[in-house]
Amino acid sequence: MRFVDVRNLIGKAFCDYLLTGDINFRNLYLSVEVPKEFENYKRERVTFYETFISGYKNFIPAKGCKEVVLLARVLNNKGYYFEAHEVVEKFWLRCDCPEKKLLQAVIQTAIANMHLENRNLKSYSRMKELALENLKPYRGVICTVEVENLKEELRKERGFLKF
Numbered sequence: 001m002r003f004v005d006v007r008n009l010i011g012k013a014f015c016d017y018l019l020t021g022d023i024n025f026r027n028l029y030l031s032v033e034v035p036k037e038f039e040n041y042k043r044e045r046v047t048f049y050e051t052f053i054s055g056y057k058n059f060i061p062a063k064g065c066k067e068v069v070l071l072a073r074v075l076n077n078k079g080y081y082f083e084a085h086e087v088v089e090k091f092w093l094r095c096d097c098p099e100k101k102l103l104q105a106v107i108q109t110a111i112a113n114m115h116l117e118n119r120n121l122k123s124y125s126r127m128k129e130l131a132l133e134n135l136k137p138y139r140g141v142i143c144t145v146e147v148e149n150l151k152e153e154l155r156k157e158r159g160f161l162k163f
Contacts (some may be wrong), residue, residue, distance in 0.1 A: 006038045007082060014049045015087040018071055021061035026053075044153060048080070065091070065099050065143035069163075073144070076110050077162055081117060085110035099143050105134040106145065109154065109161050116160060128154045128161070 010029040017025035029049065034042045052074070053060065062068045068091040076084035085107050092103040092126035132154050138147045145163055153161045 001035050001038075003038060005039070006034045006042065010034075010042060010045055010049075011086055012090075013046050014045075015083055015090055017053075017088055018060055018087050019062055019068070029032055048078075053107075057070050062087070062091070065097060065103060066087070069143045069145055072106060072110065076113065079117075079160075081110045081113040084087075086112065101134040102138050102142050102145060102147070105131040105150070106163055108134065109150065112154075112162050116158070124158075 009032060013025045013029040013032075016022065017029075031047060032042075056071060058076070059067045059071055062071055068088055072084040072088045075081075075087065076115070088103055089090040090139050092100065092107060095103065097103075108127045109133035112124050112131065115121075115127060132151060135147060135151055135154075140147060150163045153163065
């Protein structure tokens with residue numbers, strides 16, 4: 001099992017729990033065995049996940065775009081970019097809503113942060129461009145996203161992005 005497999009397994013199970021409230025997903029990330037070299041990573045993630053859940057239990061399960069974006073915003077702003085993108089993406093995939101492009105921009109913003117964290121500046125810039133393009137039709141506050149503020153964030157030269 002590679003690092004990316006561990007990250008995906010526990011991160012996706014956590015996001016599934018946030019969206020469904022299904023305890024089986026929570027039990028999965030709590031109990032999954034990982035290679036010894038990733039035990040510290042898993043321990044740190046699970047500790048954060050459990051603290052996060054206790055602070056946001058009133059939003060679980062997250063059923064609407066406002067709840068999903070709020071959870072993703074907190075995750076993103078705490079540096080949990082994979083989980084921020086994943087929780088919105090899982091919702092976005094099954095969402096039939098007029099905010100679909102806005103949600104895609106939020107996903108791309110979190111992914112841009114992942115790329116910056118990995119020092120992949122070309123992909124970081126590309127994700128920012130795609131997010132700006134997806135935000136073009138939007139104004140005001142939508143799904144708790146202050147659209148103009150996000151556009152300004154995305155126009156920044158460099159740095160981790162908030163939404």
